[in-house]
Amino acid sequence: MTSISHIVLELAREKGHPLGDRGHGYHLYLPLDDDGLIDKDAFPAAKPYTRVRRFRPGQDEAHGQIVHGPGGHYHFRYGEGGDRVEEAGYRLETERFVPGEYVSVREDDGVLHTFQVISVKREI
16 A cells, blocks of 8 residues: 655745745645655556645635646636546646645646645654
8 A cells, every 4th residue: 555645734934924824725635756746657557536625705715626638737626527627736847745835736727836845744
């Protein structure tokens, strides 16, 4: 069984959020290597366990899957068929998921937002 890490991301400082926003972020469940990078070799076996939960102020949580797409990029997929929504992680395949680091996600509003890695905990 591949090890899965629970990663918490929160919106970092940006225009309109000078202190960031603890109520806007993601819970990611991914296989990570010892350097905190997504373990691309373990990802296929871990795929049934990879998932995302998005939280935002005033909205219900969105639950979805993390998919490895064309060009080696990772996407967050919510819903099915015509209701499917995707968000693109910006270079997640090269980002380190360690507390204090930053990663970017192009959300469903089409805007690229930066998130800080708040915590990483091995689940399985």
